[in-house]
Amino acid sequence: MHIKVLRCESCGTxxxxxxxxxxxxxxxxxxxxEAPGAGALVSWTTIxxxxxxxxxxxxxxxxxxxxxxxxxxxxxxxGTEENLRxxxxxxxxxxxxxxxxxxxxxx
Amino acid sequence: xxxxxxxxxxSTPFGRHSEIAIQSLAIRAADxxxxxxxIDRKQVGALYLGNxxxxxxxxxxVLAGLVADGLGLGQIPCTKVEGACASGGIAFRHAYxxxxxxxxxxxxxxxxxxxxxxxxxxxxxxxxxxxxNRSDGISGLTFPGLFGLAWQIHAERYGTSRDQxxxxxxxxxxxxxxxxxxxxxxxxxxxxxxxxxxxxxxLRLYDCCPTSDGAxxxxxxxxxxxxxxxxxxxxxxxxxxxxxxxxxAGHPDLCTFDATVMAAQAAYAQAGISAKDxxxxxxxxxxxxxxxxxxxxxxxxxxxxxxxxxxxxxTRVGGDIPVNPSGGLLSKGxxxxxxxxxxxxxxxxQLRGQHPNQVRDAAIGLTHNLGGTGVACTVNILKxxxx
Ligand SMILES: [Zn+2]
Numbered sequence: 001m002h003i004k005v006l007r008c009e010s011c012g013t014x015x016x017x018x019x020x021x022x023x024x025x026x027x028x029x030x031x032x033x034e035a036p037g038a039g040a041l042v043s044w045t046t047i048x049x050x051x052x053x054x055x056x057x058x059x060x061x062x063x064x065x066x067x068x069x070x071x072x073x074x075x076x077x078x079g080t081e082e083n084l085r086x087x088x089x090x091x092x093x094x095x096x097x098x099x100x101x102x103x104x105x106x107x
Numbered sequence: 108x109x110x111x112x113x114x115x116x117x118s119t120p121f122g123r124h125s126e127i128a129i130q131s132l133a134i135r136a137a138d139x140x141x142x143x144x145x146i147d148r149k150q151v152g153a154l155y156l157g158n159x160x161x162x163x164x165x166x167x168x169v170l171a172g173l174v175a176d177g178l179g180l181g182q183i184p185c186t187k188v189e190g191a192c193a194s195g196g197i198a199f200r201h202a203y204x205x206x207x208x209x210x211x212x213x214x215x216x217x218x219x220x221x222x223x224x225x226x227x228x229x230x231x232x233x234x235x236x237x238x239x240n241r242s243d244g245i246s247g248l249t250f251p252g253l254f255g256l257a258w259q260i261h262a263e264r265y266g267t268s269r270d271q272x273x274x275x276x277x278x279x280x281x282x283x284x285x286x287x288x289x290x291x292x293x294x295x296x297x298x299x300x301x302x303x304x305x306x307x308x309x310l311r312l313y314d315c316c317p318t319s320d321g322a323x324x325x326x327x328x329x330x331x332x333x334x335x336x337x338x339x340x341x342x343x344x345x346x347x348x349x350x351x352x353x354x355x356a357g358h359p360d361l362c363t364f365d366a367t368v369m370a371a372q373a374a375y376a377q378a379g380i381s382a383k384d385x386x387x388x389x390x391x392x393x394x395x396x397x398x399x400x401x402x403x404x405x406x407x408x409x410x411x412x413x414x415x416x417x418x419x420x421x422t423r424v425g426g427d428i429p430v431n432p433s434g435g436l437l438s439k440g441x442x443x444x445x446x447x448x449x450x451x452x453x454x455x456x457q458l459r460g461q462h463p464n465q466v467r468d469a470a471i472g473l474t475h476n477l478g479g480t481g482v483a484c485t486v487n488i489l490k491x492x493x494x
Pocket of ligand 1: 008009010011012013022023024025026
């Protein structure tokens with residue numbers, strides 16, 4: 001699935017948002033756009049002691065993903081961390097209140 | 108800029124202070140610092156107070172003015188500063204600038220936090236105020252989680268092992284046993300650490316600093332006040348502060364904090380020294396893996412070798428470069444707003460030759476305080492005055 005991002009109309013930079021001014025050129029012309037949800041795993045951890053609002057979901061895997069489009073997203077990984085490795089190809093599979101969940105990319 | 112001296116130091120023990128109000132903790136530490144210096148308190152021209160979450164956790168704000176009032180200071184500018192876990196270091200730098208710039212001849216830096224009375228959910232929610240809650244927060248990430256992410260990469264990239272990280276925990280816990288201000292010094296071995304529960308893989312309970320109450324304070328004066336001092340002063344060679352990314356997406360590499368790298372470079376340049384001239388370091392080991400990353404970011408250990416240095420005992424007192432002889436955050440405790448000033452308190456004792464875990468012939472010490480997801484950092488370099 002695609003990921004909602006902000007795109008700067010002045011310089012084209014993509015940002016996961018929320019952001020008021022473009023991080024590259026400080027333009028305020030940021031428009032809602034989409035980027036392909038495919039990328040590579042940067043790192044991960046299994047959260048076993050969760051903040052109150054996520055307590056019922058623990059343990060869960062938080063994943064940092066570098067999208068092929070160039071930007072970095074903090075989201076979830078679906079399932080356990082057993083077979084994870086750096087640079088594992090992943091793709092976004094679902095979204096919940098702005099947070100994306102990734103899974104190993106089907107080859 | 109004028110030369111600045113640390114003329115007086117004060118600190119409560121770090122740990123649990125259930126019966127003492129937050130402003131009383133700060134006043135105890137600050138009053139001790141003023142008395143030790145021999146400076147008349149009416150000469151103090153500014154107060155900077157480092158605190159992170161007194162509002163949500165104790166229902167008390169305007170702490171800077173409250174503390175000055177309790178201390179009997181004049182009607183001087185009193186300012187609370189906040190930069191998450193770096194709040195204390197930032198308060199110190201502002202007090203340093205007030206004196207160095209000539210704005211006043213004496214300034215007080217106080218740091219305080221009171222956290223142990225709150226339940227875990229309230230404390231976690233308050234601490235999570237230090238991340239960008241519109242981006243990283245929505246994934247369910249926590250602060251230990253951030254360091255779990257960093258550890259994973261460090262392990263894969265440099266081969267950093269569980270035993271190497273455990274060596275940091277064992278060292279700091281043992282150092283804390285020698286420090287009367289430390290909250291939880293202990294003798295813990297690698298097996299015991301490995302048996303403690305996972306918090307966020309690969310971090311276990313022993314890899315995390317405790318929740319703490321406490322206060323620390325420093326009185327800074329212009330060097331021309333030296334003849335009036337009752338204590339043995341220490342010189343401030345450098346005080347640097349930088350900003351890093353406020354969110355994970357802004358960190359090109361999670362295995363290093365660019366705010367630390369830049370603050371260290373700025374501090375070395377200001378002091379006119381290099382990393383190899385430093386005799387000991389008090390750094391921000393909020394989690395065990397953080398000490399390994401920080402030693403590399405500060406340039407005191409080659410990149411990727413932080414784990415090896417720890418396991419080989421090179422960061423122990425008596426090693427090549429002693430790190431956290433006080434016990435660090437892991438063992439001394441982490442009353443957030445007080446931590447950065449507590450590091451300087453410990454360093455002044457080292458440079459006076461009076462520390463309970465003394466580094467032999469310590470002449471130059473470095474302190475490092477890091478806040479949030481690396482969004483704020485301070486690095487100070489201090490020198491024994493005859494050195
Ligand atoms: Zn732009």
